[in-house]
Amino acid sequence: MTRDQIFSALGLSDTNPGVYAAGWLDGTGGTLQVENPTTGEPIGEVVMASVDDYEKVVANSQETFAEWRMIPPPVRGDYVRQLSNALRDNKEALGALVSLEMGKIAAEGEGEVQEMIDVGDFAVGLSRQLYGLTMGSERPRHRMYEQWHPLGPVGVITSFNFPTAVWSWNSFIAAVCGDTMIWKPSSQTPLTAVAVTKIAHDVMSGTGFEGVFNLAVGSGSTVGDALINDRRIPLISATGSCNMGEKVGTAVAKRLGRSLLELGGNNAIIALDDADLDLVTRGALFAAVGTAGQRCTSLRRLIVQRGVSDQIAKRLVEAYSQVTIGDPLDRSTLMGPLINQSAVDTFAAAVGIATEQGGEVLTGGAVLDREGYFVEPTIIKMPSDAEMLSIETFAPILYLVEVDSLDEAIAIHNGVPQGLSSAIFTDSVKAAEKFLSPEGSDCGIANVNIGTSGAEIGGAFGGEKETGGGRESGSDSWKTYMRRQTVTVNYSDELPLAQGIEFG
Numbered sequence: 001m002t003r004d005q006i007f008s009a010l011g012l013s014d015t016n017p018g019v020y021a022a023g024w025l026d027g028t029g030g031t032l033q034v035e036n037p038t039t040g041e042p043i044g045e046v047v048m049a050s051v052d053d054y055e056k057v058v059a060n061s062q063e064t065f066a067e068w069r070m071i072p073p074p075v076r077g078d079y080v081r082q083l084s085n086a087l088r089d090n091k092e093a094l095g096a097l098v099s100l101e102m103g104k105i106a107a108e109g110e111g112e113v114q115e116m117i118d119v120g121d122f123a124v125g126l127s128r129q130l131y132g133l134t135m136g137s138e139r140p141r142h143r144m145y146e147q148w149h150p151l152g153p154v155g156v157i158t159s160f161n162f163p164t165a166v167w168s169w170n171s172f173i174a175a176v177c178g179d180t181m182i183w184k185p186s187s188q189t190p191l192t193a194v195a196v197t198k199i200a201h202d203v204m205s206g207t208g209f210e211g212v213f214n215l216a217v218g219s220g221s222t223v224g225d226a227l228i229n230d231r232r233i234p235l236i237s238a239t240g241s242c243n244m245g246e247k248v249g250t251a252v253a254k255r256l257g258r259s260l261l262e263l264g265g266n267n268a269i270i271a272l273d274d275a276d277l278d279l280v281t282r283g284a285l286f287a288a289v290g291t292a293g294q295r296c297t298s299l300r301r302l303i304v305q306r307g308v309s310d311q312i313a314k315r316l317v318e319a320y321s322q323v324t325i326g327d328p329l330d331r332s333t334l335m336g337p338l339i340n341q342s343a344v345d346t347f348a349a350a351v352g353i354a355t356e357q358g359g360e361v362l363t364g365g366a367v368l369d370r371e372g373y374f375v376e377p378t379i380i381k382m383p384s385d386a387e388m389l390s391i392e393t394f395a396p397i398l399y400l401v402e403v404d405s406l407d408e409a410i411a412i413h414n415g416v417p418q419g420l421s422s423a424i425f426t427d428s429v430k431a432a433e434k435f436l437s438p439e440g441s442d443c444g445i446a447n448v449n450i451g452t453s454g455a456e457i458g459g460a461f462g463g464e465k466e467t468g469g470g471r472e473s474g475s476d477s478w479k480t481y482m483r484r485q486t487v488t489v490n491y492s493d494e495l496p497l498a499q500g501i502e503f504g
Contacts, residue, residue, distance in 0.1 A: 077127025084120025150178025261468025265420025
């Protein structure tokens with residue numbers, strides 16, 4: 001699809017409103033120009049929110065929440081079902097917009113929209129499973145149980161690398177829990193946010209609940225700071241760098257709010273001597289090169305036992321040579337551009353520092369001389385004690401490290417500040433189980449014989465250490481978006497106290 005075809009299908013124009021509060025508002029925060037990373041050329045504009053506009057969005061979210069929280073959860077789930085179906089109808093165009101604006105290849109762009117659809121389906125089922133517990137009371141003729149209530153307006157701050165999916169992880173589940181949303185998307189990918197909000201508006205229009213899914217495009221210094229410091233917003237879910245997460249977490253904690261942080265991931269694969277080398281090659285290739293290395297779960301470190309190190313390196317170098325780099329909307333492309341010039345500069349600097357620290361470039365390492373923000377996918381063989389191994393570079397750079405044993409591999413694996421995704425390739429049950437044990441991977445995600453990237457939506461997604469500790473999407477992550485209430489009902493004529501206390 002061309003830019004004009006994408007815009008036409010999704011109702012976008014050259015200049016688009018970026019403030020939504022139960023309807024589109026005329027933003028007063030200036031205009032944001034959006035760039036195509038494939039060409040470096042502008043593709044459209046979005047009118048941003050000012051602080052005054054943000055206040056209107058919050059007021060609307062609060063007003064809508066007062067009514068939305070009283071709608072039965074299965075009914076809320078049906079609205080999410082309709083939105084999920086609308087995304088199905090717009091999958092091709094919305095996926096193409098992700099590729100156009102962010103640079104993901106077409107398969108990944110459409111895959112991101114499919115992820116939204118899957119999360120929607122998950123949330124619909126969840127709307128009938130917001131379970132509490134019943135506990136036995138120590139007092140006669142007393143009933144004790146816990147129940148869950150909607151939390152309030154939720155602030156959702158998303159990163160450029162997943163401009164739609166991460167919003168759905170939060171918004172669809174929060175919606176069936178009875179919350180309303182205020183979305184502050186990345187300034188790199190606001191058009192995708194506008195398009196998704198337009199789809200949500202079409203679904204909710206005329207229901208009286210148009211204010212469930214709200215949008216405030218704006219800079220971090222205006223909308224972002226207002227959102228994280230706002231005591232009316234009980235939960236901030238933020239995806240981004242560790243530095244950003246530290247700022248968000250500190251601000252929210254200062255006002256005793258809740259934060260759900262999904263931050264950096266310096267992810268690693270351990271490949272042992274008994275690993276299936278074909279699986280290692282394919283698993284490492286997608287994890288390292290997919291999305292041009294700009295996933296939080298992208299593979300950064302490949303920790304390999306010496307017995308298979310040379311074979312794996314040879315296989316990967318050959319595989320990297322076959323990666324087609326170019327326009328992500330071209331179906332033959334396997335790797336698109338980085339998001340902007342700053343990302344290219346960071347890539348080049350990282351390659352330089354890695355070689356200064358004793359790294360040997362096995363393949364790649366160069367910035368491509370063409371329009372847009374393209375680099376070569378890169379493999380660098382590194383000493384195991386290099387400081388660069390502890391730094392996450394959001395680019396297609398893979399560091400290969402040799403080790404002698406599983407224990408050494410786990411020590412290197414865990415010896416970084418981040419703790420998101422991890423994997424081991426082995427045919428040994430003992431090695432796999434050790435990797436999954438308390439003395440193994442310290443990450444929130446641990447895989448055996450699959451890569452670090454491409455998590456399913458049914459499992460709670462998130463990491464430990466500087467990755468933030470948040471959990472989104474599957475399992476019982478819904479509890480983050482609700483408040484727990486412990487209830488005791490006395491249906492006797494007496495008033496006994498707990499712990500057998502006599503008073504009076």
